[in-house]
Amino acid sequence: MQLSPISAALQATLLEAYSQGTALILGGSLIARFTQRGESDADEQRARRKLELGLMCFHVLLLPITGVCVSLGAGFARDLRLAGSIAGALAGVLIYGQILFESVFPRLFIRIARILQDVIIALVAVMAVFITASRVGIDLTGIVATGAVLTGVIGLALQDLLGNVFGGLSLQLDHTIRVGDWIRVQDVIGRVVEIRWRSTSIETRAWEMVIIPNSLLTRSQVMVLGRRQSPLREASRWRRQLEFQVDFRYPPNQVIDCVQSALRSHPIEHVAAVPSPQCVLLSFMDDNAGKYGVRYWLMDIAQEAAVDSVVLTRIFYALKRADIPLSMPAYSVFMTEESHERKAHKLERDQERRIEALANIDLFRALSDEERSELARGLTPAPFARGEVLTRAGAEGHHLYVITSGTVSVRADDGVTQEELAQLGAGEFFGEMSLLTGAPRSATIVALTDVECYRLDAEVFQRLLARREDLAERVAQALRERRTALQSYRPAGQPRTISPELSQGDLLNRIRGFFGI
Ligand code: CMP
Numbered sequence: 001m002q003l004s005p006i007s008a009a010l011q012a013t014l015l016e017a018y019s020q021g022t023a024l025i026l027g028g029s030l031i032a033r034f035t036q037r038g039e040s041d042a043d044e045q046r047a048r049r050k051l052e053l054g055l056m057c058f059h060v061l062l063l064p065i066t067g068v069c070v071s072l073g074a075g076f077a078r079d080l081r082l083a084g085s086i087a088g089a090l091a092g093v094l095i096y097g098q099i100l101f102e103s104v105f106p107r108l109f110i111r112i113a114r115i116l117q118d119v120i121i122a123l124v125a126v127m128a129v130f131i132t133a134s135r136v137g138i139d140l141t142g143i144v145a146t147g148a149v150l151t152g153v154i155g156l157a158l159q160d161l162l163g164n165v166f167g168g169l170s171l172q173l174d175h176t177i178r179v180g181d182w183i184r185v186q187d188v189i190g191r192v193v194e195i196r197w198r199s200t201s202i203e204t205r206a207w208e209m210v211i212i213p214n215s216l217l218t219r220s221q222v223m224v225l226g227r228r229q230s231p232l233r234e235a236s237r238w239r240r241q242l243e244f245q246v247d248f249r250y251p252p253n254q255v256i257d258c259v260q261s262a263l264r265s266h267p268i269e270h271v272a273a274v275p276s277p278q279c280v281l282l283s284f285m286d287d288n289a290g291k292y293g294v295r296y297w298l299m300d301i302a303q304e305a306a307v308d309s310v311v312l313t314r315i316f317y318a319l320k321r322a323d324i325p326l327s328m329p330a331y332s333v334f335m336t337e338e339s340h341e342r343k344a345h346k347l348e349r350d351q352e353r354r355i356e357a358l359a360n361i362d363l364f365r366a367l368s369d370e371e372r373s374e375l376a377r378g379l380t381p382a383p384f385a386r387g388e389v390l391t392r393a394g395a396e397g398h399h400l401y402v403i404t405s406g407t408v409s410v411r412a413d414d415g416v417t418q419e420e421l422a423q424l425g426a427g428e429f430f431g432e433m434s435l436l437t438g439a440p441r442s443a444t445i446v447a448l449t450d451v452e453c454y455r456l457d458a459e460v461f462q463r464l465l466a467r468r469e470d471l472a473e474r475v476a477q478a479l480r481e482r483r484t485a486l487q488s489y490r491p492a493g494q495p496r497t498i499s500p501e502l503s504q505g506d507l508l509n510r511i512r513g514f515f516g517i
Contacts, residue, residue, distance in 0.1 A: 009067065012067030012068055012071045014067075016067040016070070016081070016084070017063050020084060020085050020088050026056075026060075028092060028099065032098050035103035036103065048094060052091055052094045052098070055087045055090050055091035058084070062083060063084060065080060078137065082136045085132045085136060086129055092128070093121060097117070097124070101117045115168050115196075115197060119169070163215035164213050164215045167217060168198065168200070170218060172195055177195070177217070177222065181224050181225075182224070182225040182226055182301040184222070186220065188202060188204065190202035190208075190210055193209075205302055205305075226301055236299070237297040237299055239296070239297055239298075241293045241295050242294045242312055243293050244291075245326065246292060246324055246326060246327050247290075248288060250324045255281075255324060258318050258319060258324060259279040260278065260279045262315065262388075263277035263318075266389050268307070268310055268387075269307070270303045271296050271299065272298075277294060277296040280295070296311055313385050317384060321382050351373070354381075358372050358379075361404075363402070363471065364402075371468070381453075381454055382453050383451065383453075384406075384447040385450055386447055387447060389444060389446055391441045392441060393412070395440060397431055399435075399456060400430075400431045400435055400455070400456040401429060401430050401453050401456075402456065403424060403425060403426055404454065405426050405452040406425070406453075407423055407448045408430070408445050408447055408448060409448050410424060411445070411446060412486060412489040413443060419489055
């Protein structure tokens with residue numbers, strides 16, 4: 001039966017498509033489209049997709065031409081078929097590579113470095129070209145010999161480029177550095193965001209993108225921050241060291257204990273609990289001062305400066321509370337001679353400041369000048385940084401606290417959960433319960449802002465209340481109200497473990513005991 005020319009051309013095209021595996025290529029392309037994960041935005045990936053599409057179009061367009069030429073017995077039909085088949089094979093390799101590396105492996109949680117993906121795809125593509133050519137009846141091995149010479153010549157000319165490419169390859173293959181690592185190269189510190197064929201991109205904390213040629217990375221010293229080679233595969237942590245100076249009037253152990261307990265007593269965001277922050281005496285600066293180092297382990301390297309600041313603030317407040325001044329530079333230490341008058345003057349100023357603070361405290365407003373002055377002598381300044389715990393439920397109480405600025409949160413605390421009962425601010429006091437009843441602290445007090453307050457010795461407080469009945473009544477009244485609020489707190493399904501309830505009679509007895517009556 002004689003076929004019409006169109007049917008014959010169609011038949012020849014279909015035959016060509018069958019022999020060149022076009023269905024596989026088109027099918028793969030469809031699968032790749034449907035299984036693609038999200039929007040891929042990398043320029044290289046987009047370029048690869050364009051290449052895939054170009055090769056596929058070229059392959060499909062050549063099919064009818066090749067089919068017709070073959071059926072007409074044209075001499076160049078074999079070359080056309082070779083060109084079409086190679087385009088198809090390359091498109092197929094790219095498409096199936098994409099399915100494998102971008103859909104299948106990520107779903108199986110297998111991560112293969114980009115450069116390695118490219119190398120595998122390139123090798124398979126070369127093999128595919130050879131196989132395709134030999135199927136068409138063309139031997140390409142001759143090209144390889146000429147190619148080797150050519151590669152040598154090109155290699156010499158492109159030494160730098162190849163250095164970078166192999167640098168990139170080795171970085172990826174031996175995992176010297178990985179995407180996400182924080183590294184220091186020469187003066188640059190940043191996070192590795194991409195390792196490409198020729199260069200590695202590093203993002204600094206200042207939002208700068210530094211592009212470092214791979215050959216430089218393999219040749220120079222690279223410090224990977226916060227990563228430790230250990231069988232335990234520990235999380236990344238970077239040890240930071242901050243320094244400060246304190247003069248030798250204050251024994252090193254006292255300084256170290258004070259700073260360490262302030263840093264360890266409650267967690268600081270982004271600072272590792274283990275190993276815990278440490279304070280060490282680093283060296284003797286001169287006859288007068290010791291240089292101390294605080295070491296802590298930072299868990300988010302991007303937060304370096306902010307966390308340094310929080311840690312330094314903690315140190316500052318802890319030392320201030322312990323009345324340990326930071327050492328001044330030597331040139332100003334000796335400029336003013338410490339005389340008796342100066343000292344007296346300083347004490348007087350401190351006393352004035354305390355009296356002024358007392359005048360603003362509601363509880364003490366009714367005191368006479370003399371009483372206020374006596375009370376002021378029993379006050380010790382106690383500043384706290386935001387987030388610090390001023391007293392903890394269950395601890396022994398030795399002081400009454402009066403707040404002069406800032407806000408604290410009073411929290412019922414059963415050791416597992418905390419619940420806010422009240423907030424206290426400037427002019428208010430807390431800590432009276434333990435002093436009056438001798439019971440452990442009934443609540444945990446946390447600074448919501450930086451807080452300035454004074455601690456009042458139990459003894460001075462006792463003397464004052466014994467003399468001023470009106471004051472004693474106000475404190476007892478506050479105590480009763482606060483106790484009621486405390487007693488209404490019950491942790492879900494748990495009996496109270498801290499501060500057992502006292503009957504009204506017990507309470508009175510304890511308060512009487514406090515006043516010695
Ligand atoms: P004390 O038990 O010595 O230590 C914790 C302090 O928190 C407590 O004294 C009171 O001063 C204070 N406190 C306890 N409950 C309340 C409350 N409901 N409202 C305000 N302050 C409270």
